[in-house]
Amino acid sequence: MTPLEAFRDEVGATGPVCVRGGGTRWSVGRDPAADGAGPVREVRAPVGVEAFEPAEMTVRVGAGTPLVDLAAALAEHGQEVALDGPPGATVGGALMVGRSPLRRGRLGEATDALLQADCVGADGVAFTAGGPTVKNVTGYDLCRLLVGSLGTLALVGRVILRTHPIPEASAWLAGPVEPSAVSPLVHRPATVLWDGERTAVLVEGHAADVDDQMRRLSDLGMVPVDPPVLPPHRHRVEGGLSGAGVLEVGAGVVHRDEPATAPAVPNGVAALAARVRDSFDPERRLNPACDPHRVPV
Ligand SMILES: Cc1cc2nc3c(=O)[nH]c(=O)nc-3n(C[C@H](O)[C@H](O)[C@H](O)COP(=O)(O)OP(=O)(O)OC[C@H]3O[C@@H](n4cnc5c(N)ncnc54)[C@H](O)[C@@H]3O)c2cc1C
Structure with a gap:
């Protein structure tokens, strides 16, 4: 069984479940009231750099891989990705929080980093969003929807990321x-x-x-x-x-210096977002205590 298959089986098809990365942004988007509603099983995404193609400027990596480990592997070939975070932060956590890097003028937004995501949906079935090369997506670009979704639409096991040359x-x-x-x-x-x-x-x-x-x-x-x-x-x-x-x-x-509050979401957008979440996860079993709209920025 591959690590991705083991991840799929661990997520399963029943009961509330979420992925724990490094836990560095665990409270983000989390509703403390909903947190007390019941236990949520925590699973870990696969770890490790599976394939790095410096010439293609892409890397396939387990979503549970610490960002520092990915950065070290890419730096050996003078490359980097547009994800950053404190020690312990993982690839999947950075994507699910979806915060763009301070150096976005050169690296682009966090959404631009993700080319393909191998996920497990709320029904416990594995699916792949996006594709391994830049701009080969037809139809809805699910990868863009996944970035910043806090694991409420799908749980991410493995990704292919776009890499960039480290500036001289x-x-x-x-x-x-x-x-x-x-x-x-x-x-x-x-x-x-x-x-x-x-x-x-x-x-x-x-x-x-x-x-x-x-x-x-x-x-x-x-x-x-x-x-x-x-x-x-x-x-x-x-x-x-x-x-x-x-x-x-x-x-x-x-x-x-002052903490930020999440901006008000227009009613129409909130209703649409709820329908999107319902269609991915009708029973709200994926990271149920989290709401991506509770994130300040
Ligand atoms: C000081 C500081 C600086 C930062 N700077 C940057 C920056 O420059 N650029 C940037 O992009 N970000 C930045 N961040 C954000 C950073 O990327 C996130 O804090 C971090 O990457 C989250 O990773 P984690 O593994 O700790 O996630 P966790 O805290 O473990 O998880 C965060 C959320 O994502 C969900 N999740 C985690 N992994 C998965 C998965 N595989 N599938 C589905 N859901 C998942 C969790 O359930 C949880 O809801 C910064 C954060 C801090 C605190």
Whole structure:
């Protein structure tokens, strides 16, 4: 029996069940009231890098694999994926939480990372969403629906992820200038941050290009700095920065010291989301205490 088949059998077809990854975001989207409703069986997804094709820029990996182990395997060939997280975080957990990386300007969103997901549905039947190569999906792109779903639509056993080359050079610069002054001087910055007084920018790429951009930014009064330590809580915003915090420019995310609350979901969207969940999991057995709409950002 393969690890994927063993995972399918462990999930089974009856009773509340969820996957436990590293547990680093266990409370996210979780309704404490629903948590007390009854025991939920916890299963673990398969672990290990199964196949890495550096030339194809894809990797097939068990969803229970720690991100650090995946990063180490990819780094041997100068590649990385657009998933990040604290020590212990797993590939499946990062995808199910679906938070995009700070370096999204270069790596893209978390949804772009997932090409194929081998899953077990609420009926205990295994299915595969997506495909092993970029852009070969016809019909509904289920992988996009799965990212950020907190394991409420299906439990993910194995995935194929898109990889990226690790940049040859990178540098953070910061200075008392507005983001609009920075953008004409940099090509696809990995991140631009704005705290209302200073802009910090992460430039990445070939060493000569990074040097060139650093020269232009230093003419503007920006200086090399260590990577900034951001306030711990992420808030969704529309438009610019208001109040204290650090804005991820162009991402609609502000990092603040105060905890964030989940934004209100329009009635129509909530009703549609409930129907989607019902159609995947009519008995609500998959991660029943979690609601992806309870996640702030
Ligand atoms: C300080 C910090 C920095 C972070 N930075 C980034 C970042 O830069 N980029 C980024 O992408 N993310 C970031 N994150 C989010 C991070 O990706 C998640 O915290 C982490 O990856 C979750 O993994 P986990 O294995 O601990 O999940 P867990 O906490 O174990 O699980 C989280 C949820 O996902 C469900 N789940 C887990 N695995 C599966 C599976 N295989 N199938 C179905 N459901 C599953 C669980 O049931 C649970 O509901 C950050 C988080 C922190 C705390």
